Amino acid sequence: MTIFTGKTEEAAVAAGLAALNSTRDQVTIRVVATARKGWFGLGQRDAAVDVVLQPVSQPTPVTSAAPVSAPVSAAVSSAAPVATAEPAPAPQTSAAPASAPQPERTPAENRAHRQAAIEAVQDYVLDIVSQLGIDATIEVAQQGHRQVRLAFATEKEGLLIGKHGRTINALQSLAQLFLNHHGAAHVTVELDVANYRERRQATLARLADNTAREVVASGKPIYLDPMPSFERKQIHAALAQNRYVATYSAGKEPHRAVVIEPA
Secondary structure, three states: OOEEEEHHHHHHHHHHHHHHHOHHHHEEEEEEEEEEEEEOEEEEOOOOEEEEOOOOOOOOOOOOOOOOOOOOOOOOOOOOOOOOOOOHHHHHHHHOOOOOOOOOOOHHHHHHHHHHHHHHHHHHHHOOOOOOOOEEEEEEEOOOEEEEEEEEEEEOOOHHHOHHHHHHHHHHHHHHHHHHHHHOOOEEEEEEEHHHHHHHHHHHHHHHHHHHHHHHHOOOOOOOOOOHHHHHHHHHHHHHOOOOOOEEEEOOOOOOOOEEEOO
């Protein structure tokens, strides 16, 4: 998969054609993601297209002098006319359909593709943060080939985190969507600033323990405030070994919450 991006689909296609030094009739184009303006920068997304060169078919032997009704592509415009008595199968199958599976990449190609997506997502989130009026830099701390952590450095830490972590969580969701649309869906991204994630995890552990004590004392279930899925998992994990209570999630996103009840 060869992904090219642009402010519009036409711009993305033009970038692909320029990089491959080709024309439209020499390539197969598949739209991976449409452009989206977003709201005050949040949710903004460039268009992304997959541009693949079509294989060049070999000219077939001429068995009759019947002219071709239209050229197949610029790459074979000088080929001999196609026979009308027995059409050769090669021209019909020379251009692979957009849905055809692409050849598997080598491990080295996978690493390069993954690294390119990680570098691109940094520019993406920094652009959003800049539109929010926050001057920040970013540092990458990669934790294996399936997880990456992006740590911000800024003087406006509270603004970047947002109330109850809503801003940093929204940015993290956008970053994950970006990776998904750029061929790195198996990579999990985490955004952090001023060790907020570590402090938040400690807060959630205390919340889980205190709420479990209250549930045992009252004998009644307690609904916690809605949380993103990765924070709900931390609550479940914190109480997994507590034999006096049970936990489950209830509600629909984005209002899904953890319920702690007597076991």
